[in-house]
Amino acid sequence: MxxxxxxxxxxxxxxxxxxxxxxxxxxxxxxxxxxxxxxxHMAYYFMIDTYITEDGNREEYDFYIEKVRPIVESYGGEYLVRTEDVTCLSDKRKPQRVILIRFPSKEDLDECFSSKEYQAIMMKRVNSVDARAVIVEGEP
Structure with a gap:
């Protein structure tokens, strides 16, 4: 080896x-x-629950959705799930949108979300929705 x-x-x-x-x-x-x-290799999965509030700006979030995909893909991220068709199994967890992205490495994931390109659009998401994310290591 x-x-x-x-x-x-x-x-x-x-x-x-x-x-x-x-x-x-x-x-x-x-x-x-x-x-x-x-x-x-072990992949890294970025899992996001998105809670879209009535007082949030849906247009701003839609702009973010449009712009984020090419940035993520340029860093090796692959969208496995990106949907608003969510069946909730708990009253305590009711996201309106779920996203699951696989990255080839933790370094690729970190570089993506700390990149200038992502930082330029990040506030569109922050100002429009409540997004809760976790990173999980697993087999590809």
Whole structure:
């Protein structure tokens, strides 16, 4: 197994996964990603519940929705779910919109949402809806 430069996932953990599961986690390194050949990597999922309030500005949020997709995709994000067709199973959690985005790495996710492009539109979302997000690591 070739490792090369500094990775976010340590070599020992990759070797452990290789022995225990038959595959290794896929490390990443900086803007130019270097991967272990044949390895299975862990993806990062960005999950958002959006609560659209009556006093929010729907036009502003719609503008955000239109502009955010190409930014996310330019950083390797892939929309798996982006819908307002939501069935709520709890009275305590009733989002009107749910979004699930898969990123190839935590670094890609962080770079996307800290980018100048995203920062330029972020306040459109902040000022128009209540969005609650979590980041989850998992298999692709």
């Amino acid at each position: 070739k490792l090369g430069q500094r990775y976010s996932i340590c070599a020992e953990w990759n070797e452990h996964l290789q022995r225990m599961r038959g595959y290794a986690a896929l490390p990443v390194c900086g803007k130019k990603r270097k991967y272990i050949e044949g390895a299975v």
